[in-house]
Amino acid sequence: MRLRSTLLALVAAMTLALGSLVTGCHSTAKPSSVATKHYPIRGVVVELDATNKSVLLKHESIPGFMEAMTMAYRLSDPTVMSELHPGDKITATLVTDEDADGPTNMRLTDIVVIAQARPDYKPTVQYHEPAPGDSVPDFALLNQSDKKISLKQFRGKVLLMTFIYTRCPLADYCPRLSRNFAEIDKSLSTDAAVYGKTHLLSISFDPTYDTPKVLRSYGGAYTGRYTQEQFGHWDFAAPTTDEMEKMEQFFGLGVTPGDNGTLQHSLSTLVIGKDGKVVAFYPTNDWTTDEVIAQIRKAATA
Numbered sequence: 001m002r003l004r005s006t007l008l009a010l011v012a013a014m015t016l017a018l019g020s021l022v023t024g025c026h027s028t029a030k031p032s033s034v035a036t037k038h039y040p041i042r043g044v045v046v047e048l049d050a051t052n053k054s055v056l057l058k059h060e061s062i063p064g065f066m067e068a069m070t071m072a073y074r075l076s077d078p079t080v081m082s083e084l085h086p087g088d089k090i091t092a093t094l095v096t097d098e099d100a101d102g103p104t105n106m107r108l109t110d111i112v113v114i115a116q117a118r119p120d121y122k123p124t125v126q127y128h129e130p131a132p133g134d135s136v137p138d139f140a141l142l143n144q145s146d147k148k149i150s151l152k153q154f155r156g157k158v159l160l161m162t163f164i165y166t167r168c169p170l171a172d173y174c175p176r177l178s179r180n181f182a183e184i185d186k187s188l189s190t191d192a193a194v195y196g197k198t199h200l201l202s203i204s205f206d207p208t209y210d211t212p213k214v215l216r217s218y219g220g221a222y223t224g225r226y227t228q229e230q231f232g233h234w235d236f237a238a239p240t241t242d243e244m245e246k247m248e249q250f251f252g253l254g255v256t257p258g259d260n261g262t263l264q265h266s267l268s269t270l271v272i273g274k275d276g277k278v279v280a281f282y283p284t285n286d287w288t289t290d291e292v293i294a295q296i297r298k299a300a301t302a
Contacts, residue, residue, distance in 0.1 A: 034099045038258060039065050040173070041094040041108070042266050042283065045084050045117075046070060053078040055108065060284055062094065063172035065103075076109040087117025089129070091254030091266035110264050112254035129252040130281040136272055139247055141203065141237035144216035149237060151201075155276050158198045158299045160184065160292065162269040163253055165206035166218045169262060176285055177269065178202065178222045183289045185223065185234050188296065197274070197300040200234035205248065205255050206263060207238040252283065271295045273302075 043059025096103040114127035168174030204210035215236040
């Protein structure tokens with residue numbers, strides 16, 4: 001009886017220990033954390049799959065996420081498929097759910113057709129993709145000094161222009177463009193002759209938030225001169241909301257609301273010649289400052 005009691009006690013102790021171990025494992029295990037992330041994407045529609053409600057897209061690289069490739073993506077809103085055709089060039093937001101194992105459930109939303117393949121199809125809004133030789137319309141803006149300016153006033157100079165917004169959280173998008181512009185501005189300043197024939201312009205597509213005061217602070221930070229900046233060679237400006245829509249359409253810029261006051265957007269950077277015509281158009285952020293400086297110098301000395 002004593003032996004049996006001892007064995008029962010050992011079994012009970014082992015059961016209790018195993019129970020504690022199992023309980024301990026369950027109590028320390030953490031559920032996987034899933035984060036929803038958004039990436040601007042730009043590409044050409046290759047094929048539409050109505051059965052799977054997806055689109056095969058040949059897209060450009062997505063900095064910090066994936067290289068350029070052709071891949072099928074599900075549409076968040078399948079009804080958009082009726083507005084898409086093979087060959088259409090689009091901008092969109094790629095939404096993914098990401099955890100420790102990587103991205104899953106990738107889908108497209110906020111799709112904007114910026115260049116259509118079928119001439120018989122006419123979307124509500126027509127987007128133009130700038131090409132060398134295109135005459136740039138005149139657009140009115142309000143700059144960091146609370147002064148009205150327009151694109152026309154820069155005729156006679158080579159204008160390097162891009163679109164940004166000051167709250168952009170993606171380091172490879174607006175902040176990268178502004179850093180590149182700062183580098184270009186500094187480089188051009190070493191040649192007085194070229195510097196006098198050129199100008200830089202960063203246009204915000206968030207005119208409600210990006211007031212002259214906000215743009216002045218943002219611009220001074222990127223030039224490094226802060227409150228001492230005179231903005232003689234680089235303007236930061238924003239159009240009215242109505243004017244912004246026209247600019248988005250002409251410069252092939254897709255902008256849609258994001259989460260927490262952010263904006264999902266494509267990119268659009270241009271070198272505009274002294275005659276007001278497009279010299280070069282960069283729809284991505286993979287251009288280098290050296291190649292853009294070379295374009296500017298060539299146009300300035302022409």
